[in-house]
Amino acid sequence: MASVPAVLKSEWTKIRTVSSTTWTLACALIVTVAIGAALCALMRSQFDDLGPAERLTFDPTLISFSGMILGQLAMVVFGVLVVGTEYSSGMIRSSLAAVPRRGTFLFSKLAVATLLALVVGLVTSFVTFFLGQALLGPHRTTIGAPNVLRAVVGAGLYMALIALFSMGVAAMLRSSMLSLGILMPFFFLISQILSAVPGAKTVARYFPDRAGSQIMQVVPDAMNSDPAPYGPWGGLGIMALWVIAALAGGYLVLRHRDA
Amino acid sequence: MIEAVGLTKRYGAKTAVHNLSFQVRPGTVTGFLGPNGSGKSTTMRMILGLDRPTSGHVTIGGHPFRGLPNAPRQVGALLDAKAVHGGRSARSHLLSLAQLAGIPARRVDEVLGVVGLQQVAKQRSKGFSLGMGQRLGIAAALLGDPQVLLFDEPVNGLDPEGILWVRNLMKQLAAEGRTVFVSSHLMSEMAVTAEHLIVIGRGQLLADMSVKDFISHNSADFARVRAPGTDPAQREKLTSALTEAGGQVLPEPDGALRVTGLPLPRISEVAHEADVRLWELSPHQASLEEAYMRMTQGAVDYRSTADQKAGLQPAVPPGYAPPPVIPDVPQQGWYAPPPPGQNPYAAGPPQAPVHPPLGSDAVRQPDPQAPARPAPRPPAAPPVPQAPDTPAAPTTPEDAR
Numbered sequence: 001m002a003s004v005p006a007v008l009k010s011e012w013t014k015i016r017t018v019s020s021t022t023w024t025l026a027c028a029l030i031v032t033v034a035i036g037a038a039l040c041a042l043m044r045s046q047f048d049d050l051g052p053a054e055r056l057t058f059d060p061t062l063i064s065f066s067g068m069i070l071g072q073l074a075m076v077v078f079g080v081l082v083v084g085t086e087y088s089s090g091m092i093r094s095s096l097a098a099v100p101r102r103g104t105f106l107f108s109k110l111a112v113a114t115l116l117a118l119v120v121g122l123v124t125s126f127v128t129f130f131l132g133q134a135l136l137g138p139h140r141t142t143i144g145a146p147n148v149l150r151a152v153v154g155a156g157l158y159m160a161l162i163a164l165f166s167m168g169v170a171a172m173l174r175s176s177m178l179s180l181g182i183l184m185p186f187f188f189l190i191s192q193i194l195s196a197v198p199g200a201k202t203v204a205r206y207f208p209d210r211a212g213s214q215i216m217q218v219v220p221d222a223m224n225s226d227p228a229p230y231g232p233w234g235g236l237g238i239m240a241l242w243v244i245a246a247l248a249g250g251y252l253v254l255r256h257r258d259a
Numbered sequence: 260m261i262e263a264v265g266l267t268k269r270y271g272a273k274t275a276v277h278n279l280s281f282q283v284r285p286g287t288v289t290g291f292l293g294p295n296g297s298g299k300s301t302t303m304r305m306i307l308g309l310d311r312p313t314s315g316h317v318t319i320g321g322h323p324f325r326g327l328p329n330a331p332r333q334v335g336a337l338l339d340a341k342a343v344h345g346g347r348s349a350r351s352h353l354l355s356l357a358q359l360a361g362i363p364a365r366r367v368d369e370v371l372g373v374v375g376l377q378q379v380a381k382q383r384s385k386g387f388s389l390g391m392g393q394r395l396g397i398a399a400a401l402l403g404d405p406q407v408l409l410f411d412e413p414v415n416g417l418d419p420e421g422i423l424w425v426r427n428l429m430k431q432l433a434a435e436g437r438t439v440f441v442s443s444h445l446m447s448e449m450a451v452t453a454e455h456l457i458v459i460g461r462g463q464l465l466a467d468m469s470v471k472d473f474i475s476h477n478s479a480d481f482a483r484v485r486a487p488g489t490d491p492a493q494r495e496k497l498t499s500a501l502t503e504a505g506g507q508v509l510p511e512p513d514g515a516l517r518v519t520g521l522p523l524p525r526i527s528e529v530a531h532e533a534d535v536r537l538w539e540l541s542p543h544q545a546s547l548e549e550a551y552m553r554m555t556q557g558a559v560d561y562r563s564t565a566d567q568k569a570g571l572q573p574a575v576p577p578g579y580a581p582p583p584v585i586p587d588v589p590q591q592g593w594y595a596p597p598p599p600g601q602n603p604y605a606a607g608p609p610q611a612p613v614h615p616p617l618g619s620d621a622v623r624q625p626d627p628q629a630p631a632r633p634a635p636r637p638p639a640a641p642p643v644p645q646a647p648d649t650p651a652a653p654t655t656p657e658d659a660r
Binding site for chain 2: 018093
């Protein structure tokens with residue numbers, strides 16, 4: 001029986017020896033920081049043009065995380081590729097022949113990849129926060145202000161959860177292409193569009209990305225957005241439920257289907 | 260020791276493997292033969308616990324694969340040469356597998372040396388040829404120094420040097436007392452590698468016996484007899500005399516006769532009594548390939564049809580008669596050369612004449628007992644081009660069944 005530390009070590013070797021890991025994670029960091037910084041700079045110059053309600057609920061922390069909408073897509077790609085390439089390359093058969101306990105294999109893989117995503121996510125959130133605040137100038141907040149540290153750490157958690165959710169979906173669908181084909185439009189288009197449509201709004205609020213991103217708000221109903229029926233941690237909890245569902249699905253598929 | 264009992268695998272309505280029971284014993288190379296789609300790979304995957312049998316079970320050393328303590332140290336497998344992440348280097352790939360079983364990194368460099376990939380160990384496996392991929396797969400199988408080894412088509416894509424190397428490696432592994440289970444389509448390769456054969460067709464066990472038994476059980480030995488070519492009457496006379504004596508006689512395309520049911524001395528006597536001189540009288544034993552083809556003839560799923568090239572050829576202008584097509588002669592089927600030492604005419608090294616697998620008579624007579632096998636031609640008698648009596652019949656499934 002391959003022991004859990006052995007599987008973790010092997011998964012770490014696998015993840016660090018493919019270039020897609022470096023590319024997707026670097027992309028997540030750079031895109032999030034760059035777009036966040038650009039929007040912060042824009043906000044500083046446009047602040048006086050904002051409506052009174054928006055000015056009153058201005059959330060400098062949330063603004064600095066604007067890049068997440070695109071940056072999370074790189075995290076989705078990272079999560080999908082970590083699991084999906086096992087299937088597309090056929091490596092899954094070598095892996096499972098070596099680790100007959102499929103649960104050990106899957107959860108070791110997910111643990112290594114999620115830890116890596118969490119580290120990159122936290123670095124991203126802190127860099128993007130401090131750079132964003134520097135660019136906001138007079139409208140900035142500080143890390144010591146109430147709830148700000150929670151939002152910054154939460155942003156890192158959010159990125160890791162997005163990656164983990166994608167891994168669960170990829171394990172269920174057993175294909176990188178199929179998973180990306182579903183997740184990318186979902187996070188980039190469907191979730192964004194439905195949350196702007198009046199009727200669908202109430203449902204879209206419970207999508208994983210919508211619910212999870214609540215953690216990044218410091219000011220309630222920031223930027224004059226609709227009030228959410230859950231708090232920041234409640235939102236992250238809803239997202240965690242989605243992640244657990246995806247992982248359970250992925251585990252059941254791996255356990256019961258032929259490799 | 261691998262032991263399968265009543266192994267059955269169904270994919271929906273399709274039964275890939277049906278009630279397969281066999282044992283693979285240590286100390287010998289066991290060949291696993293079967294036509295494409297006969298269930299070889301499915302069986303291998305079930306042995307490795309990758310596919311779950313619909314019914315029945317398979318154990319390795321008495322344990323189901325999933326219950327083996329530290330499986331990679333006990334079972335090594337090459338299933339698919341290309342089952343490697345293309346962006347990972349050969350060494351990293353093996354290292355990740357080694358770490359699973361607690362095998363030291365030093366061993367990775369050892370097996371890279373064994374398979375001859377040290378030069379490219381740091382390169383991404385994306386750029387590997389099929390042969391290099393096979394070597395990498397074999398390295399992965401050897402990694403844990405396992406007692407049980409499974410190889411699915413290990414010589415695919417290897418060069419002659421590589422084929423020889425794999426052959427010797429298998430024999431050496433078996434000589435060390437390991438269980439070696441090798442699937443292959445290359446009958447000639449199995450004939451010189453394996454000692455024991457397990458043959459399946461359409462997912463069912465066709466044979467489980469030693470190579471020697473397999474050949475003698477599944478091949479009809481026959482004699483080639485040639486009357487003087489100058490006089491067709493002599494040939495007719497010999498044919499009727501041999502038939503009267505109780506032999507079955509079939510004409511060969513080059514004018515010789517194929518005789519079964521009579522021992523060679525008796526044929527000589529009959530010819531002498533009939534006052535026919537013989538230009539040739541030679542014994543023939545079917546090769547493993549012939550024996551295999553005879554056995555699996557009814558169990559082939561994928562059979563080629565003649566290429567009609569419809570719509571790809573220019574229309575024939577009216578009134579133009581195409582030139583008569585003279586098929587390549589001789590119209591013989593597939594066969595391997597007779598084993599060395601068996602053919603009294605083979606003075607030098609045995610030659611391997613290659614003919615296209617067009618044997619019209621072979622396809623039309625699926626009865627395995629029919630002595631209609633194409634004959635190995637003695638190398639001493641060069642093929643005499645001559646139009647056959649019947650045009651080449653396209654190989655169609657209807658013909659075969």
